[in-house]
């Protein structure tokens with residue numbers, strides 16, 4: 001095993017909330033990939049997703065251990081290069097390998113140059129009986145001896161330990177295991193692997209863990225089998241869980257886990273502003289669009305940071321919203337990027353965002369291939385940007401003058417009647433007092 005990562009975890013001061021994005025690990029286990037005839041993310045997809053996450057402000061990203069397949073191993077090199085390119089602009093992003101308590105997983109991750117290891121082993125009775133088949137004493141022995149060795153030989157690595165299926169593991173059994181590993185790790189995970197937890201159970205569990213291990217950072221991971229993942233994640237954060245695993249659009253095994261932007265949006269509404277430090281919230285809708293386009297689908301209507309959340313169909317609603325959006329929109333989504341001005345175009349914009357900008361906001365007739373060509377030309381052009389020019393203007397010029405794209409012309413009366421405005425919202429027509 002080799003280790004040459006110059007970055008010591010201890011040098012990074014964690015924020016009040018650290019998102020641990022697992023779109024490329026848990027998210028890759030989503031059946032949505034299969035439903036859309038896309039059986040895995042391509043290397044280019046992974047690079048673009050990682051770039052978007054880093055620009056968004058995510059500092060911890062979980063990936064499969066390279067053991068999983070030779071392809072994962074190759075992709076990791078490309079992913080690391082994206083991370084390295086962005087260090088001077090965005091600081092360091094920790095790449096964490098999801099590893100079983102197994103020496104092969106661990107050595108493959110260390111050899112590949114990961115910054116940390118997210119260990120997991122099933123602790124529930126189901127895992128003990130039907131999964132790995134080991135009892136608690138064996139689980140403890142296996143986890144402890146391996147983690148001890150890693151800590152001794154690779155002290156720069158960030159180490160997390162999770163009892164898989166923690167919410168179906170009786171508290172005293174979980175404590176027995178955690179008591180043994182706590183001195184060796186930086187974080188303890190509490191995954192709700194099969195989505196059985198309720199918000200009350202989450203609050204109880206997080207409080208109990210905090211009381212027992214007051215020095216230890218906790219990490220959450222909530223599956224959505226009951227549709228409670230978001231509220232469980234919120235509850236965990238409010239009770240002091242500092243690290244929260246999320247995916248874009250909440251994709252993951254079965255019903256998935258909690259979505260990153262849904263969680264941050266709720267924390268914003270609840271004025272938990274200190275937890276939002278360093279996240280580029282205005283990039284929320286664009287980053288959701290990036291992932292949706294990888295899955296060949298729209299940002300789903302159940303995602304709060306979606307355009308559908310700004311769409312009004314019933315005539316009564318439309319009329320009211322035209323008068324005052326507050327009538328049927330309790331929360332503004334502008335800060336979460338559902339407006340034209342919040343698409344922050346620049347040298348780091350991927351073709352997806354450019355495609356979205358040209359097609360959805362500027363009404364160009366453009367397909368993905370052409371958008372990719374324009375993105376390439378844009379990247380060359382944008383570095384020479386003049387102080388009085390905007391990236392949007394460069395894109396418009398490219399689209400119109402060099403690529404000769406045509407814009408759909410929608411007659412003004414129809415445009416005014418559309419309530420699903422992505423571009424600047426028209427001034428609301430205010431009714432006179434009493435009118």
Ligand code: HCA
Nearest residue numbers: 120162164165189191193221
């Ligand atoms: C898995 C299970 C897992 C692990 C979570 C964790 C879960 O797919 O391997 O390591 O904290 O839900 O328990 O995703």
Ligand code: CU
Nearest residue numbers: 026193221253
């Ligand atoms: Cu999971």
